[in-house]
Amino acid sequence: GIRFMQYDATRFGGLTELIRVASYCRVHDVQIVPHHDPQIHGHVVGAITNGFGLETFPNKERDPLWDTLFSLKPEIEDSYVHMNDEPGLGFEVDWAVAGKYAA
16 A cells, blocks of 8 residues: 655645645555655644655755755754744745746
């Protein structure tokens, strides 16, 4: 059977859909480990009983945007994501950096 669900709310349905998927998974004893974007998914994983972990790529070569795109973001230290207590989702985009990648 399936042991872990790697849902991505940034690609499919947003946070509301992630909560629905997590509820369905909980009934079937499946753990949630969302795909990437801990600044979004970390809040839900911390709030649900079947949140197992977060996939992250805090490597500048693997994901150069994670290092530079945000002026405020969760901290990743010793394999743990530390969410902050700022309002909303707790991250801020550095719009000067975002402008460099605009199409």
